[in-house]
Amino acid sequence: MKRVTFAAILLLTAAAFSCSRFNNAPNNVSTDRVVVISPIYNEIIWALGAEDKVVGVDLSSTYPPEIKNVTTVGYHRALSAEGILSLHPSVILSDDHNIGPPQVVEQIKGLNIPIKAFEAKNNSIDGTKALIREIGAFFGKQQRAEELCSTLDQQLSAAQEEVKKYSDHPRVAIIHFGRASNVYMVVGKTGGEGGASGRMIEMAGGEVAIQSDGMQRMASPEVVAQANPDVILVTSYGYDQAGGTIDAIKALPGVATSNAAKNNKIYRIEEGEAMYFGPRTGDNLSKLAKLIHQ
Numbered sequence: 001m002k003r004v005t006f007a008a009i010l011l012l013t014a015a016a017f018s019c020s021r022f023n024n025a026p027n028n029v030s031t032d033r034v035v036v037i038s039p040i041y042n043e044i045i046w047a048l049g050a051e052d053k054v055v056g057v058d059l060s061s062t063y064p065p066e067i068k069n070v071t072t073v074g075y076h077r078a079l080s081a082e083g084i085l086s087l088h089p090s091v092i093l094s095d096d097h098n099i100g101p102p103q104v105v106e107q108i109k110g111l112n113i114p115i116k117a118f119e120a121k122n123n124s125i126d127g128t129k130a131l132i133r134e135i136g137a138f139f140g141k142q143q144r145a146e147e148l149c150s151t152l153d154q155q156l157s158a159a160q161e162e163v164k165k166y167s168d169h170p171r172v173a174i175i176h177f178g179r180a181s182n183v184y185m186v187v188g189k190t191g192g193e194g195g196a197s198g199r200m201i202e203m204a205g206g207e208v209a210i211q212s213d214g215m216q217r218m219a220s221p222e223v224v225a226q227a228n229p230d231v232i233l234v235t236s237y238g239y240d241q242a243g244g245t246i247d248a249i250k251a252l253p254g255v256a257t258s259n260a261a262k263n264n265k266i267y268r269i270e271e272g273e274a275m276y277f278g279p280r281t282g283d284n285l286s287k288l289a290k291l292i293h294q
Contacts, residue, residue: 155282177238
């Protein structure tokens, strides 16, 4: 059998998508074969029950567990053009600033494959509900979207009542492994998607230990040592990358001298439980509160 070169794939795909129904008019695209490059988009799509439309996802999308059965197209900032094109997507869904490298994005746009970013942003609870409704409308799942928003409100209300039971205010730091930079990073007050991580900690009755904006590399032991968190949360990929043990996390710069290390209050969390708002935020808030106050 002759090998099909990448150039041939590009030519064939360009021909396939030159038809007028595959254009960059994002409101008129087909949902038959969707590649989704966004953890929050994927989580909402699965919650809506529209996952049968998804043919490819990025490596940072890890929830729900069933998503691991879907073909991956690379890390969201290091995508594989060949991998995406081989799936013959009718549309690529991704937030509008978070994919790359640029040459891959330009290749995809050059083939008239629509790349759609939804207008609503999950940088607040109201924004998250708006995003759920927008994605629901895109997939024709409006009723299910309303159910998810109602459930989110109910679970948030229950979580907020639970948080009132705690009188302590532990200082909490989040450590996240940046796959694009291949280093461990500490999450500041405005880190996570839209600053969700800092607000989640505060909503759970804790205080953000790292007061800087965004994320910063753990290049110096002083970053964690000076913050001296009472609790350290490590996102799942980074926790496992370090060896999957508390002792392995203690070996990271500055961690060993912290109150969290001395009291063994270092916990593994799934990224979506604390780094961005989503349909599970109410339940995640309850889990987070129990974790940091135990």
